[in-house]
Amino acid sequence: MARLLATIEHVVKKPIxxxxxxxxxxxxSTGLTCPMTCPKQLRNGPCGGVREDGACEVDPSMTCVWLKAHNRSERMPRTLRKEFDDLRPPVDNRLQDTSSWANLLSxxxxxxxxxxQPDA
Ligand code: SF4
Structure with a gap:
């Protein structure tokens, strides 16, 4: 069941x-921008290497994922926009390829x- 849910989630979310x-x-909390598409997979904003034109320092052919996330979050409803500033915990790589829907429910x-400790 967990595998099926992960497959469905991937089919739905990959193209979007x-x-x-x-x-x-x-x-x-990221303006509907996936932070895992950042080449450095940063979860809390840009690395500081954003180019003057807003391009990624690792891959100049792409706009900084966090620049896009910031701009998109500005267009989000107020409650979600506030979450943009929250400190997100590091990625738990043990959850790679599992369903975030299932992990949210559990x-x-x-x-x-x-x-x-995010508040420390
Ligand atoms: S589950 Fe993870 S990789 Fe997939 S869209 Fe959400 S943040 Fe990005």
Missing amino acids: WDCRMCGQCVLH GRDRVVPDGW
């Missing part, structure tokens, strides 16, 4: 958001690494 199936979806996507 280029979903990489990280298993911990944060699209709602609460597994909210398990953070030992010692990680």
Whole structure:
């Protein structure tokens, strides 16, 4: 069942958001921009290497994912726009290729690494 759900999720989200199936979806807080498409897979904003024209320093053919995320989040409803500034925990690579929908329902996507305290 979990495998089927992951397959369905991938079929739905890949064409729309280029979903990489990280298993911990944060699209709602990134202006519907998948942070896993950033070459550095950063979850909390740009790396500081954004080029003057807004292009990615790793792949100049693409616009910085976080520049797009910021601009898109400005057009989101107020409640979601506020979440853009939240500190997102590091990616748990053990969830790679699992369904973020299933992990949301089980609460597994909210398990953070030992010692990680966003309010510290
Ligand atoms: S944040 Fe993760 S689950 Fe969500 S679209 Fe990106 S890769 Fe897919």
